[in-house]
Amino acid sequence: MSLPSMKDVEPRQLTLESEFKFRCHKGVKCFTKCCSSISILLTPYDIVRMKTRLGISSEEFLDKYTYMEFDEKSSHPLVRLKMLDDNEKKCPFVTDEGCTIYTDRPANCRYYPVGQGIMRKGTNEEPVNAEFYFFIKEPHCLGYQEDTDWTIKSWKDDQEVSLYDDMNREWKEIQLRRDPFGKNLDSNKQAQIYTASFDMDRFRRFVFERKFLDIFEIDKEEIEIIKTDDVALMKLGFRYVKYLLMLEETLKVKEKYLKEK
Numbered sequence: 001m002s003l004p005s006m007k008d009v010e011p012r013q014l015t016l017e018s019e020f021k022f023r024c025h026k027g028v029k030c031f032t033k034c035c036s037s038i039s040i041l042l043t044p045y046d047i048v049r050m051k052t053r054l055g056i057s058s059e060e061f062l063d064k065y066t067y068m069e070f071d072e073k074s075s076h077p078l079v080r081l082k083m084l085d086d087n088e089k090k091c092p093f094v095t096d097e098g099c100t101i102y103t104d105r106p107a108n109c110r111y112y113p114v115g116q117g118i119m120r121k122g123t124n125e126e127p128v129n130a131e132f133y134f135f136i137k138e139p140h141c142l143g144y145q146e147d148t149d150w151t152i153k154s155w156k157d158d159q160e161v162s163l164y165d166d167m168n169r170e171w172k173e174i175q176l177r178r179d180p181f182g183k184n185l186d187s188n189k190q191a192q193i194y195t196a197s198f199d200m201d202r203f204r205r206f207v208f209e210r211k212f213l214d215i216f217e218i219d220k221e222e223i224e225i226i227k228t229d230d231v232a233l234m235k236l237g238f239r240y241v242k243y244l245l246m247l248e249e250t251l252k253v254k255e256k257y258l259k260e261k
Helices: 044-054 058-065 107-111 152-158 162-175 187-198 200-209 220-226 230-244 255-260
Strands: 019-021 066-070 077-081 114-122 127-135 149-151
Touching: 044 058, 044 162, 044 187, 044 200, 044 230, 058 066, 058 200, 077 187, 107 114, 107 162, 114 162, 127 162, 149 152, 152 162, 162 230, 187 200, 187 230, 200 230, 220 230
Parallel strands: none
Antiparallel strands: 019 149, 066 077, 114 127
16 A cells, blocks of 8 residues: 555545545646655555556566565565655656556555555454555645545546455455464565565466476466466465465365375
8 A cells, every 4th residue: 555644544434435526637736746755555466567568577577666675563575666766756657747557557546545455353263354445635635626526436436446456355365464473474485475476477487497386286277377367377376375374275285295295
């Protein structure tokens, strides 16, 4: 997610039926100001869309446009968009005319000025992951003064963000799962999670050029699909991350490999 100042977050949870007025267009004086001096967390699906749009490998995209950090509580690797090194710290994809990758912009850019989060409720035996929404009202933003009416649902539909939610949900749920004893991940496991989550081209080589397919039972049809389909490979990556974190038995080890060990 992007990180608005807490003073700019309206302190109430919204539902899909919550109403608001907003419109962003070139005619408002603040146009593109929300694209500077921000911290945007990129999801795996964001990266697939953006690197495909730019026609570059995931490795090149990550190296050129992002930086990595680690979540303080879970020690999971995270990826943030790298701003330009100028006075305004602009997004590298924004111009005076707007976003140059608009149709493939990240989920958090689509949601703005709405924020979206997910929390874990219930018990350890029966956890429930609940999504929620909130308004981000930054002082520079004049879009709230416009007269276009929305609900959270109609805004999501207009911004075509539901697909991103569907693609990102499993990854977000993984971020809520932490070691019950509070242990940090070792650097090797962090590197594997980073690759399986964000670097699809490197992960594809790992799957096909290392012992991955000798160890795990993967359906032949899925093997053919992930040779070229980054989204399918991303979903396999989520299963592998869950396996690494011992959250669920998402991958089955081949009997032959177990006997050889």
